[in-house]
Amino acid sequence: MSETRKLRVATTSLAGCFGCHMSLLDMDERLFQLLEHIEFDRSPLTDIKHCGPCDIGIVEGGICNAENVHVLREFRKNCKILIALGACAVTGGLPAQRNHLDLGACLQEVYLTEPGLSHGLIPNDPELPLPLDKVHPLHEVVKVDYFIPGCPPSGEAIWTFLTDLLAGRSPHLGHGLIKYD
């Protein structure tokens, strides 16, 4: 880590639950060490709405709607290195478990026919991004450079991965750090 310039890092959560971001914070006081080498661009931590040119983009969650596609493409365009963080970004994860169901039937059941929502309606505000027919892992939409699986990956795994990357090594997670659940 000999660079004097801090690396710019952007993060976002797409069709995710923010659990991976929680895990990022779970590296605790090592965040201060990390912040000696990186600074955040667009991220839920900074509330910056669009990302500028970055060294590393970290994306949590899969792709379930039109807005996810736009954000992911913005990240790919601006980030030299793009990392898929967590099970949903890597495999589609829990949201992708709707993939064998018909989307229309799903919306019907959730908003109209399910008990308790007898007078509900399927949300159609133009502000709402349109859901995609299927949920996709990130690599099906853009090129992804690195994958960190896990639901969520542990703070230790994220720390190991990022410090390897910052030091110019090929990131390597051994037994115990690489996990899919």
Place this chain on the structure above:
Amino acid sequence: MTATPAMSPQPPAATTATFQLDGREVPFNEGQTIIQAALAAGRYIPHLCYHPEFKPHGSCKLCTVKVNGRPAASCTLPAQAGLVVESDTEELNGLRRTLVQMLFAEGNHFCPSCEKSGNCTLQALGYDLGVMTAGFRHFFPDRPVDASHPDILLDFNRCILCELCVRASCEVDGKCVFALSGRGQTKHLVVNAASGRLADTDADLADKAMEVCPVGVIIKKRVGFAQPIGQRRYDARPISAQALEDAPRPGAGSPGCAACEEGG
């Protein structure tokens, strides 16, 4: 360079004959396959559909090695004196990684919500081989589960077509509850009943077939997630360290498969 005695047409049954695995000699008995001899000698070759208690199947190809420069499934190839076998190479492990990736892309393997997670052979192999992503486009196939049986759930989403349950049900239980049907991409696990439902077979929890599934297809009802994370089979040690313990060893009784499933 070997200590092999003078050539004889048939090596004696004693463990004098050897072949070379990654540059080191492995002794074998007549009739042993390469993987049997390797595991018995404490040498690990990654494998998925091979199981020490059943006839080799040779379908998953994870155990592929290079024998005198040519690829071969080490679970089906009989050991012979003087063979030069490569296994732990970047090339072969790269191919194994791709095979595991294809299995993950082909089924619906949602590890976070699977009760087999932590005890799953496919998952453990993925960890050991450093599989970080399935890489390919996921198929997301539509495979309804069969919850008809009072004690057993079948979740076909996770099937990798290893035929271990098919072999166990026919060879050990004598029931032939399971079979594979279809060809190529449409190949799938079926239940041998006119209705196709497990409830309409004589499948029973005590069957051998119920304990051999390497992934989370055959699930015992009402015991899911009983083992906390950290105490599951592959939490502490990788599969490469544990597979050797299941291998039959000369002079030591096989621990049997009941020991490796649902332990404790």
